[in-house]
Amino acid sequence: MNRVERVRAGETAAIARMISRIERRSDGVADELAELHRAGGHAHIIGVTGAAGSGKSTLVAELTAHYRRAGRTVGVLAVDPSSVFTGGAILGDRIRMSALSGDTGVFIRSIATRGALGGLSRATLDAITVLDAAGKDVVVLETVGVGQAEVDVISAAQTVAVVSVPGMGDDVQAIKAGLLEIADVHVLNKADRDGAQKAYAELRDMLRLGRGSQGDWEVPIQRTVAATGEGVEELAGRFDAHRGWMSRSGELDRRLKRTAATRIRWMAEEIVLDRLRAGQPEFDREVDRVAELTTDPLHAARRLLGESAQLDVMGAS
Amino acid sequence: MNRVERVRAGETAAIARMISRIERRSDGVADELAELHRAGGHAHIIGVTGAAGSGKSTLVAELTAHYRRAGRTVGVLAVDPSSVFTGGAILGDRIRMSALSGDTGVFIRSIATRGALGGLSRATLDAITVLDAAGKDVVVLETVGVGQAEVDVISAAQTVAVVSVPGMGDDVQAIKAGLLEIADVHVLNKADRDGAQKAYAELRDMLRLGRGSQGDWEVPIQRTVAATGEGVEELAGRFDAHRGWMSRSGELDRRLKRTAATRIRWMAEEIVLDRLRAGQPEFDREVDRVAELTTDPLHAARRLLGESAQLDVMGAS
Numbered sequence: 268m269n270r271v272e273r274v275r276a277g278e279t280a281a282i283a284r285m286i287s288r289i290e291r292r293s294d295g296v297a298d299e300l301a302e303l304h305r306a307g308g309h310a311h312i313i314g315v316t317g318a319a320g321s322g323k324s325t326l327v328a329e330l331t332a333h334y335r336r337a338g339r340t341v342g343v344l345a346v347d348p349s350s351v352f353t354g355g356a357i358l359g360d361r362i363r364m365s366a367l368s369g370d371t372g373v374f375i376r377s378i379a380t381r382g383a384l385g386g387l388s389r390a391t392l393d394a395i396t397v398l399d400a401a402g403k404d405v406v407v408l409e410t411v412g413v414g415q416a417e418v419d420v421i422s423a424a425q426t427v428a429v430v431s432v433p434g435m436g437d438d439v440q441a442i443k444a445g446l447l448e449i450a451d452v453h454v455l456n457k458a459d460r461d462g463a464q465k466a467y468a469e470l471r472d473m474l475r476l477g478r479g480s481q482g483d484w485e486v487p488i489q490r491t492v493a494a495t496g497e498g499v500e501e502l503a504g505r506f507d508a509h510r511g512w513m514s515r516s517g518e519l520d521r522r523l524k525r526t527a528a529t530r531i532r533w534m535a536e537e538i539v540l541d542r543l544r545a546g547q548p549e550f551d552r553e554v555d556r557v558a559e560l561t562t563d564p565l566h567a568a569r570r571l572l573g574e575s576a577q578l579d580v581m582g583a584s
Numbered sequence: 585m586n587r588v589e590r591v592r593a594g595e596t597a598a599i600a601r602m603i604s605r606i607e608r609r610s611d612g613v614a615d616e617l618a619e620l621h622r623a624g625g626h627a628h629i630i631g632v633t634g635a636a637g638s639g640k641s642t643l644v645a646e647l648t649a650h651y652r653r654a655g656r657t658v659g660v661l662a663v664d665p666s667s668v669f670t671g672g673a674i675l676g677d678r679i680r681m682s683a684l685s686g687d688t689g690v691f692i693r694s695i696a697t698r699g700a701l702g703g704l705s706r707a708t709l710d711a712i713t714v715l716d717a718a719g720k721d722v723v724v725l726e727t728v729g730v731g732q733a734e735v736d737v738i739s740a741a742q743t744v745a746v747v748s749v750p751g752m753g754d755d756v757q758a759i760k761a762g763l764l765e766i767a768d769v770h771v772l773n774k775a776d777r778d779g780a781q782k783a784y785a786e787l788r789d790m791l792r793l794g795r796g797s798q799g800d801w802e803v804p805i806q807r808t809v810a811a812t813g814e815g816v817e818e819l820a821g822r823f824d825a826h827r828g829w830m831s832r833s834g835e836l837d838r839r840l841k842r843t844a845a846t847r848i849r850w851m852a853e854e855i856v857l858d859r860l861r862a863g864q865p866e867f868d869r870e871v872d873r874v875a876e877l878t879t880d881p882l883h884a885a886r887r888l889l890g891e892s893a894q895l896d897v898m899g900a901s
């Protein structure tokens with residue numbers, strides 16, 4: 268079997284190697300990803316986000332264990348650009364997760380920042396493609412924070428859960444405000460703590476004021492205690508309900524198209540920048556002509572992109 | 585006369601309007617810029633950079649006054665992404681410059697951040713094209729700081745002056761280290777201050793250790809007191825000497841090519857992103873196909889870029 272076939276057969280080592288190839292942009296990986304993309308479309312892609320300290324990693328571990336008990340295969344991608352600061356907590360959770368690591372039905376991977384955040388976003392989306400093509404029933408994308416890069420990544424999820432905890436004060440308010448737009452399900456974790464009822468009421472009020480429903484999907488608030496597993500089965504039920512609603516309502520198609528548009532744009536940028544590389548004769552020739560003023564950047568770029576690229580740019584004819 | 589002709593005739597109002605059109609990306613401006621690009625190539629483009637507090641704006645004002653006395657026309661572009669913080673100082677210097685503002689041989693403009701820094705860099709390079717085509721003998725680009733955006737911008741200059749002042753301690757060292765690579769001329773401003781001799785000796789030692797010469801161009805250190813105009817004439821002489829060396833040595837060609845390469849790349853990205861816009865039938869059709877898994881982002885992007893774009897990307901065949 269070739270690399271793509273091994274991934275499609277769900278071989279853990281092949282999945283890990285393919286994601287490493289993505290991170291390194293190894294030779295041939297673009298074609299492999301193209302093949303994997305066409306083999307996917309099965310997985311439910313769930314994004315879980317929230318502030319550091321919200322117990323999100325523990326929640327993801329419990330959720331994974333729940334899915335496994337239900338006979339569903341799971342891929343987990345932890346995306347944390349700030350992991351150098353929270354390494355301890357993540358390590359602890361990863362050790363917790365390692366109880367699952369002998370299980371070939373689970374694949375867990377942290378994706379670290381290598382260079383630009385844009386690169387991280389692309390690598391993460393490509394890793395989703397791999398896990399989907401490998402036949403995972405559920406792919407969980409775990410991200411921290413509310414930066415643009417995280418929003419880009421989480422936008423690739425079909426169901427987005429935003430995790431908050433009682434008593435984190437104004438910080439949490441800020442995060443909730445930033446993430447309110449993208450939450451399909453709210454999770455109030457550590458719901459056995461003091462102040463949980465107050466936090467629940469605040470969240471509920473915020474949902475009433477803001478976007479608390481999308482069409483006929485009422486954004487629910489699920490209380491959990493990730494440390495004991497309480498509420499985790501119900502949360503998985505919420506996710507299934509959301510996926511069902513997504514399919515019925517046409518919202519799933521809309522999100523798949525949005526992600527497809529993003530990926531085509533990223534790929535086109537990559538192809539173009541790759542093409543316009545010093546040392547390529549046609550690029551160097553245009554550079555000379557622009558430097559000598561016998562042409563200009565607009566017409567040079569148009570020629571390099573081919574005649575068919577002569578579309579309207581900044582109103583150019 | 586049309587807009588391009590008015591700019592080429594050096595009309596101040598036409599220059600100002602054209603730069604506003606660039607900032608707003610008005611209809612037709614890409615073609616106008618292409619025409620202006622081919623009409624340029626005359627101006628000496630000088631970049632002046634250094635930390636806030638180095639007196640760089642006062643220096644630019646004095647330099648401009650010097651050039652005017654020598655009968656040379658001048659365009660000044662002040663690029664300051666952090667101007668919200670230093671607005672007071674800049675305003676003060678601009679008022680100082682306004683003594684020159686009745687003079688049609690001078691054009692002064694601040695370019696503010698509108699959206700992304702990438703947008704600022706592009707707008708600045710386009711504004712240089714306008715001032716060059718308008719027949720300015722000298723275009724001075726004034727930037728603060730050492731971020732990547734500033735380095736991108738300053739790279740468009742033919743002669744780069746890095747301004748430092750005595751007694752600013754480690755901060756200045758850091759800045760000097762960051763900018764050492766790109767300095768063609770060092771300016772030690774406020775050279776009448778205590779510690780000027782020590783600062784001069786430090787700069788000289790640093791130049792000896794680092795890149796203090798490029799080919800047979802020895803990077804000079806010019807002492808100035810911008811507030812009194814002392815050393816400004818000599819500084820202008822250094823710039824002329826550098827321009828002469830650039831022409832003779834072939835370095836000017838090298839830099840023009842580097843800038844041309846950057847501009848072609850930026851323009852190509854813009855054309856591509858413009859083309860891959862929702863609502864364009866061929867883009868939407870590819871989005872649908874990627875979402876339905878009948879194709880993948882790589883092949884969709886290739887088709888959208890035209891057959892000729894099928895070059896090697898990430899090792900794809």
